[in-house]
Amino acid sequence: MSATHEKGMQAFRSVMDAPIASFFASCVHCGLCAEACLFYTETGDPKYTPIYKLEPLKKFWRREYTLVGKLMGLVGIGATVRDKELAEWSELVYDSCTMCGRCSMVCPVGNDLTYMIRKMREGMAVAGHAPDGLRGATQRAIELGSPMGVKLETLQAQIRHQEKDTGLKVPLDAEGADYMVLLSSMETVNFPEYIGALARIFDKAGVSWTIASEAFEATNSGIQIGVSDLAKVLVQRIVDAAERLKVKYVISPECGHAYTALRWEGPNLIGKPYTFEVVHILELLEQLKRAGRLRTSGKDERKITFHDPCQIVRRGGVLQQPRELLGSVAADFREMPDGGVMNWCCGGGGGVSANDRAEELRLKAFNRKKRQVEATGAGTLVTACANCRIVLEEGLEHNEMNIEVVGLTELIAEYLTDDQPAAAGGEA
Amino acid sequence: MSSGKTLGEVLRDQGVSRRGFLKFCTAMASMMALPPGSVAAVAAALEKARRPSVIWLSFQECTGCTESLTRSHTPTLEGLILGQVSLDYHHTLQAASGTAAEHARMQAMKENHGKYLVVVDGSLPLGNPGYSTIAGISNVEMLKETVEGAAAVIAVGSCAAFGGIPMAQPNPTGAVSVSQIVKDRPVVNVPGCPPIPVVITGVLAHFLTFGGLPELDELGRPLAFYGDTIHDRCYRRPFYDQGLFAESFDDEGARKGWCLFKVGCKGPVTHNACATTKWNDGTSFPIESGHGCLGCSEPNFWDAGSFYKPLSAPTGTINQVAAGAALGGVAAGAAVAWHNRKIRGEARAKHEPVTLDDLEKSS
Numbered sequence: 001m002s003a004t005h006e007k008g009m010q011a012f013r014s015v016m017d018a019p020i021a022s023f024f025a026s027c028v029h030c031g032l033c034a035e036a037c038l039f040y041t042e043t044g045d046p047k048y049t050p051i052y053k054l055e056p057l058k059k060f061w062r063r064e065y066t067l068v069g070k071l072m073g074l075v076g077i078g079a080t081v082r083d084k085e086l087a088e089w090s091e092l093v094y095d096s097c098t099m100c101g102r103c104s105m106v107c108p109v110g111n112d113l114t115y116m117i118r119k120m121r122e123g124m125a126v127a128g129h130a131p132d133g134l135r136g137a138t139q140r141a142i143e144l145g146s147p148m149g150v151k152l153e154t155l156q157a158q159i160r161h162q163e164k165d166t167g168l169k170v171p172l173d174a175e176g177a178d179y180m181v182l183l184s185s186m187e188t189v190n191f192p193e194y195i196g197a198l199a200r201i202f203d204k205a206g207v208s209w210t211i212a213s214e215a216f217e218a219t220n221s222g223i224q225i226g227v228s229d230l231a232k233v234l235v236q237r238i239v240d241a242a243e244r245l246k247v248k249y250v251i252s253p254e255c256g257h258a259y260t261a262l263r264w265e266g267p268n269l270i271g272k273p274y275t276f277e278v279v280h281i282l283e284l285l286e287q288l289k290r291a292g293r294l295r296t297s298g299k300d301e302r303k304i305t306f307h308d309p310c311q312i313v314r315r316g317g318v319l320q321q322p323r324e325l326l327g328s329v330a331a332d333f334r335e336m337p338d339g340g341v342m343n344w345c346c347g348g349g350g351g352v353s354a355n356d357r358a359e360e361l362r363l364k365a366f367n368r369k370k371r372q373v374e375a376t377g378a379g380t381l382v383t384a385c386a387n388c389r390i391v392l393e394e395g396l397e398h399n400e401m402n403i404e405v406v407g408l409t410e411l412i413a414e415y416l417t418d419d420q421p422a423a424a425g426g427e428a
Numbered sequence: 429m430s431s432g433k434t435l436g437e438v439l440r441d442q443g444v445s446r447r448g449f450l451k452f453c454t455a456m457a458s459m460m461a462l463p464p465g466s467v468a469a470v471a472a473a474l475e476k477a478r479r480p481s482v483i484w485l486s487f488q489e490c491t492g493c494t495e496s497l498t499r500s501h502t503p504t505l506e507g508l509i510l511g512q513v514s515l516d517y518h519h520t521l522q523a524a525s526g527t528a529a530e531h532a533r534m535q536a537m538k539e540n541h542g543k544y545l546v547v548v549d550g551s552l553p554l555g556n557p558g559y560s561t562i563a564g565i566s567n568v569e570m571l572k573e574t575v576e577g578a579a580a581v582i583a584v585g586s587c588a589a590f591g592g593i594p595m596a597q598p599n600p601t602g603a604v605s606v607s608q609i610v611k612d613r614p615v616v617n618v619p620g621c622p623p624i625p626v627v628i629t630g631v632l633a634h635f636l637t638f639g640g641l642p643e644l645d646e647l648g649r650p651l652a653f654y655g656d657t658i659h660d661r662c663y664r665r666p667f668y669d670q671g672l673f674a675e676s677f678d679d680e681g682a683r684k685g686w687c688l689f690k691v692g693c694k695g696p697v698t699h700n701a702c703a704t705t706k707w708n709d710g711t712s713f714p715i716e717s718g719h720g721c722l723g724c725s726e727p728n729f730w731d732a733g734s735f736y737k738p739l740s741a742p743t744g745t746i747n748q749v750a751a752g753a754a755l756g757g758v759a760a761g762a763a764v765a766w767h768n769r770k771i772r773g774e775a776r777a778k779h780e781p782v783t784l785d786d787l788e789k790s791s
Contacts, residue, residue: 002790013775021768026669065768109669126782128789135787142784229782 005083008127012060012081015119023111024061027051033103033113038344038368039096039361050103050113053092056081057120083127090129093120095358099257100310100345114315121226133355134225141221142230145237147354148185152213155188159211162196168203170195173245174210179284180247180276181211182218182238182262184255186386194254194386197413201285204416205293209251215241218253219387220261224351231261232269238262242276252280254407256311256349256385263316280312281409282384286321289328297417299331305378306336306408307369307392308343309385322384322408329415334376344368348391366395373403384408435636436475449474456633460642460652473637480636481536481544483574484518487567488560488594488603489550493585494520496622499708513632516544519562530563533574541577545635547628548606551587551594555602571609580614580641581606584628586724589617589648596730607648616641617648619700621724626705627653647727649699658695658721661703664688682718692736693720700725 033050034040040048051058060081063069072078101114124130130138137147144151159170171177179202187194202209215237222231242250252259263278279287288294306326312318319340326333338344347365352358369392373381381396381403383389392405433441439449453471457464486494498521515521516536517529524532536544548571553559557566565573575581583606586592594603607615618627631650634642642650659665667673667687674681674688682691689696695703698721702713715721720736723729 003786003788007786010775010778013771014779016768016772064771067764070767108666110666126786128787130787138787139784225787227782227787230784 003126003128005086005127008083008086008123008129009060009081011123011126012057012120013064015122016061016065017119019112020057020116020119021061021065023113023116024058025066026109027111028109030108032106032108036102036106038100038102038347038365042365042367043361047092048096050097050117051111053089053097054113054116054120056085056089057116057123086124086127086129090124090131091357093117093124093129094131094134094355095352095361098310098345098347098349098352100349101314102310102342102345105314105342118223118226122228123226125226130225131355131357133357134221134351137351137354138221138225138227138230141217141219141234146185146188146217147219147221148189150185150188150217152216155183155211155216158188158192159195162192162199165193166196166199168196168199170199171210173213174208175245177208177210177245177247179207179209179249179251180242180245181209181216181251181253182258183211183216183253184219184258184386185217186219186255186390187253188216190390191386191407191410193410194407197407197410198281200413200416201288201294201409204295204418205288207288207293210245210247212238212241212245214244218255218258218262220258221351221354223261223265224257224354228269231265235262235266235269239266239270239274242274247276249277249279249284250274251284252278254281254309254384254386254389254409256309256316256387257351260311260315280316280318280321282312282318282321282325285409285412286324289325294412295417296328296412296415298329298415300329300380300411300415301331302380303332303334303376303378304330304380304382305334305373305376306339307346307373307381307383307388308339308341309383309388310343310345310349312384313343314341322382325408325412326382329411330382334378336372337375338372344372346388346391346395348387348394353387353391362391363395363398366391366398369395370399370401373401379403381405382408382411433479434476435479438479456630456637460630460634460650470633470637474633479514480632481514481516481540482547482632483516483533483536483544483578484521484547484549485571485574486519487548487550487552487571487588488601489585489587490593491520491549492622493549493588494518496620497584497625497628499625513545526563537574537577543579544577545632546575546578546581548581548583548588549585551591551603551605552609553594553601553603555600559601568609571606575610575613578613580616580635581610582616582618582628582631583607583648584618585623586619586621586729589619590727592621593730596728614641615648616644616650619647619649619654619725619727621722621729623725624653624701624705624707627701645699649725653701653705654699654725656699656701656704658698658700658703658715659693662695662715663703664715677718688715688718688720689740690738691720692734692738694723694726694729694732694735694739695721696739698723698726 031049037048037050059079063073063078063080069078097117099114099117103113107113140149141147163170181198220231220234222234238250252262259280267273285294306322346369347362352362381392383392383405389405389407396403450471453474454467457467457470517533519529522529552567552571560567562570583589587594588606591603591605594601616631618631630653631642642652645651645654664685664687668689672681672686673690674686675690677691695715706713722735723732
């Protein structure tokens with residue numbers, strides 16, 4: 001078995017559903033999506049216009065799914081999609097699209113371009129045009145359990161460090177817990193203090209939780225590379241573990257695409273409803289805060305701004321929660337221009353950060369974020385996605401900007417208080 | 429009378445700055461859909477243009493078109509520049525009356541023979557000539573006499589362009605449009621009831637700049653202004669596309685500003701610039717105020733059924749051929765859809781689970 005052009009075409013054929021057909025049919029060629037894409041705005045190169053990235057799929061649709069295309073095909077005229085073309089488009093589909101969804105928001109006829117890119121990757125991957133970096137990550141995710149090759153031993157070592165730092169127990173495979181926590185490997189390796197922060201918050205709030213030794217990784221490389229069959233394997237792992245541990249909730253970590261994959265695509269991939277509910281960590285923290293179980297005292301005096309991860313705010317609708325949470329701990333919060341649902345992507349989502357081929361372009365696209373951050377005058381950049389966080393850190397480093405990046409959950413954990421509600425008069 | 433001064437000189441006398449003048453030229457160039465590079469050419473031409481003599485004839489009309497023109501919000505440049513064409517005869521606006529007025533018309537025709545513009549508002553009665561006369565001259569006679577030495581004729585308003593309300597059934601005066609009488613001179617139709625003032629000035633600016641008339645559609649309307657339908661450019665269009673319609677003028681949809689198609693908006697078949705240039709100095713246009721488009725810049729708009737009936741509702745009874753064709757279309761559509769589903773279904777049935785090995789090409 002290996003990748004072939006025919007497999008790619010077969011995949012194009014099977015993803016061509018009614019939404020895609022109607023999107024292509026209703027495109028009015030207005031070009032508004034160009035201005036919404038940071039790869040276009042930062043390079044000025046028209047090939048990065050989002051709808052153009054879909055050209056081979058569109059051509060395929062015209063050829064095989066429209067009356068005119070079919071008739072032209074019968075008499076042997078009109079273009080078919082060739083392998084060379086797919087090779088050329090690999091950069092456009094994988095390197096210059098983070099599936100951030102900004103273009104879908106501005107399309108005047110309501111075309112969900114992100115949805116189409118996601119589907120187009122299905123064909124690109126099996127035609128052998130996925131970038132090496134992403135292919136390697138997918139392989140590690142399937143074979144080792146994590147796209148960065150993080151194994152259970154690595155996680156256990158990090159857990160021990162965090163237990164020592166916090167003096168709290170991090171439960172592993174605790175059957176019957178309410179919440180099962182997932183981690184992105186980025187957190188396990190680069191930001192293990194997230195685990196410590198959760199332990200402290202859940203201890204104070206009285207939340208029963210656990211990590212599953214068989215499914216601790218949240219990142220779904222199958223979604224990023226565009227292979228539903230592999231994405232399904234990764235979702236199934238989590239579902240099996242959650243069912244075995246009989247948890248009521250699974251918590252998606254501070255990671256964007258993991259949330260999209262598990263919450264919105266997951267049940268469709270495995271073909272049945274979950275026996276548990278998926279919540280993003282920010283949703284849970286806000287719920288706890290509203291219920292009076294998450295109490296903080298004191299405020300951070302630093303100039304703080306917030307980077308909305310695309311998959312969480314735009315594709316996931318978690319807009320108000322981070323602002324509620326920040327409101328309780330930040331004394332000087334500054335909203336970014338275009339912050340919220342129209343926030344600009346960090347440039348590394350959708351598998352782009354795992355794709356070394358895209359690095360130069362990604363750093364160029366980062367100029368948008370650079371300007372956005374600079375406009376706030378903030379010295380501290382808070383976010384809620386480990387992938388955004390590493391991409392932001394790299395970008396800031398590359399531009400020699402003296403700005404620190406902090407995860408929101410960790411920031412909250414810094415201001416936890418022991419005060420009981422009755423005594424906590426000053427804290428709202 | 430047309431003076432010897434050029435337009436540029438007159439504007440400077442009026443205290444219009446070079447910057448203001450160029451701004452106007454840019455606006456005009458974009459209104460006429462000219463490339464940005466042409467702004468300089470527009471400016472140069474307008475700067476040198478001699479004030480053309482304009483004779484304005486009003487026939488069977490309501491003076492709404494003149495009212496529209498005078499609402500061009502002086503001192504905007506549209507207003508000023510129109511003040512600077514030499515409007516030698518306009519019986520609503522001119523001070524002279526009676527013999528003196530007719531004398532002015534005769535003199536303008538003589539002095540500018542072959543170069544002056546005739547602007548007409550109102551339709552012409554072919555029935556009894558006595559239905560509408562000026563200084564004892566019937567409308568048809570005056571039009572024929574005046575266009576004799578004209579460079580071009582601009583039919584302003586739906587009455588002059590297409591016959592308008594006077595021609596609506598049962599057309600008691602036998603009204604006809606300007607282009608039905610004038611056959612040997614170029615006629616530009618600027619329909620609308622009334623037309624947008626800037627469209628009138630746009631056509632004049634084009635004439636001054638290029639010494640000719642703008643590109644016209646098959647109904648003689650300048651394409652730059654009448655090339656798109658109201659629907660094409662309507663800010664409520666996204667609601668139409670999503671199927672969100674106001675069902676009456678006081679329901680929730682109307683309050684939320686949804687599409688007015690179902691309460692009779694004629695936007696989809698009406699070619700005009702209302703949705704882009706808007707009215708009253710760009711303030712608003714009927715759809716923005718919550719009322720559907722009446723289609724006033726299209727021929728026979730008055731006789732095209734109720735203003736409040738959706739376009740999709742047939743005005744007469746649908747005949748068998750049409751019904752058959754519709755059924756045929758539905759069947760063909762269903763066949764294509766079925767075939768498409770089959771292609772997709774077969775592809776999905778053939779699908780074998782993708783493994784890691786499928787991601788790399790064996791070379």
